[in-house]
Amino acid sequence: MIYIHVPFCERKCNYCAFNSKVSGAAEKQAYVDALIKEINLRADDSLVETIYFGGGTPTTLELAELEKILCAVRKAFSVDERAELTIEANPGTVDGNYLYGLKSLGFNRLSLGVQSFDDGLLKTLGRIHDSRAAIETVEHAKIFFCNVSVDLMYGLPNQTLNHLSRDLERLKFLDVAHVSIYGLEVEEGTRFFELKNQLPLPDEDACADMYELITETLPTFGYRRYEVSNFAKAGFESRHNIGYWTGKKYHGFGAGAHSFDGALRTSNVRDVATYIKGTEPIVEEVITRQAAMEEFCFLGLRMTAGISAQTFRKKFGVNISAVFGAVIAKNHQRGLLEVDGDRIYLTTRGMALGNEVFADFLL
Ligand code: SF4
Known part of the structure; x- marks a missing residue:
């Protein structure tokens, strides 16, 4: 990308x-x-x-x-x-x-x-x-x-x-x-x-x-x-x-553009004149395993298809319920999240209040 x-x-x-x-x-x-x-x-x-x-x-x-x-x-x-x-x-x-x-x-x-x-x-x-x-x-x-x-x-x-x-x-x-x-x-x-x-x-x-x-x-x-x-x-x-939303790697070119190589998120200098002079990208964030698990959830949940518990397990070697079980249960009880077999996704009400749900996934 x-x-x-x-x-x-x-x-x-x-x-x-x-x-x-x-x-x-x-x-x-x-x-x-x-x-x-x-x-x-x-x-x-x-x-x-x-x-x-x-x-x-x-x-x-x-x-x-x-x-x-x-x-x-x-x-x-x-x-x-x-x-x-x-x-x-x-x-x-x-x-x-x-x-x-x-x-x-x-x-x-x-x-x-x-x-x-x-x-x-x-x-x-x-x-x-x-x-x-x-x-x-x-x-x-x-x-x-x-x-x-x-x-x-x-x-x-x-x-x-x-x-x-x-x-x-x-x-x-x-x-x-x-x-x-x-x-x-x-x-x-x-x-x-x-x-x-x-x-x-x-x-x-x-x-x-x-x-x-x-x-x-x-x-x-x-x-x-x-x-x-x-x-x-x-x-x-x-x-x-x-x-x-599915966590793919991307190159961002130009002033202020962000890139992600799967482990590091970097950004270019935002000022256009400085960018033209030429600078190195700055490391914004090292994506730890914990951060990657959080992102998998709150980015994936933006989509109506939601996230797959099986994909989570394949990617991180642990059950999603072991990490986010309490968050999923709380938002399910509030009527904001639906769990249907392998899939976990936002309800219609959850879509309207998405930011509240996403914030819960930041442990
Ligand atoms: S100035 Fe207007 S057209 Fe340009 S990026 Fe901003 S919102 Fe878009």
Whole structure:
């Protein structure tokens, strides 16, 4: 698995705490060169089954720049011919020629940061696009890609259930392959954080109602929830994200990107200018056996399929009940976890209160 971080955007959104900035052509070119250098340095013989370009807005790069990065990846690693190649894009940053170019480069999955179809909410968020651009981009993207994903947000300032119902209706007609949902979190360092006390945010109950509306409505449009926040038409689940939740190793390239080799989690320096100058990755965490067992559970439980007791035993040589028996029993009693033969998974209520359950698995 490979993740490539492209930290450039046309404008900083009001809620954005991602590692992204507005930048000129010279810095972008220097960044692409630094990325290629890092990819070459970390070449190995592993088979790559998924590549994910995230950001930022990767589609703020020229097609030729994306091509250079992909060429470097293909030279440095053995990329499976059936690999899933995803790129994140934002409405208003891609036209027909660009989409055709992405397809020609081998991308086969497009993840669009739509967030809402409501012009007022999009303006509040500080997005560069309006509802019309969002619809046009999705429709356009579907001409070139059968695997289009749309990001949708809830819990926004002034957002009501009516706004959300309209967004969901719009999604129904756009009929994309995959939907990811995000509840707004007001994070430090953002414009929203500065305005926190004045923001008319929906309260916890209203946010829970919104989550419920989404999780109940999307299945009626033919989406299956396969993870706490992700819904897909059959066969369109994100292979890359499933890789994270099932503990696969990954290389992360670019400013602030994380990597995991099965034992160590490392991260690159976050500052773009410093990354361009070149630095060594920093070791963030040594994954002990205990930490690996915890991760197996709380990452795996994010998926509706949950975790397998037998796989746990094979991986760690001990029964899951010997390590997490009390946690499983407690959450089962609370109606948040279900145990069905070999499988342990979150109930519908458990999905809504997932963070409480995951925290319990941190011993
Ligand atoms: S487009 Fe995404 S990454 Fe860029 S500023 Fe907005 S929220 Fe952040």
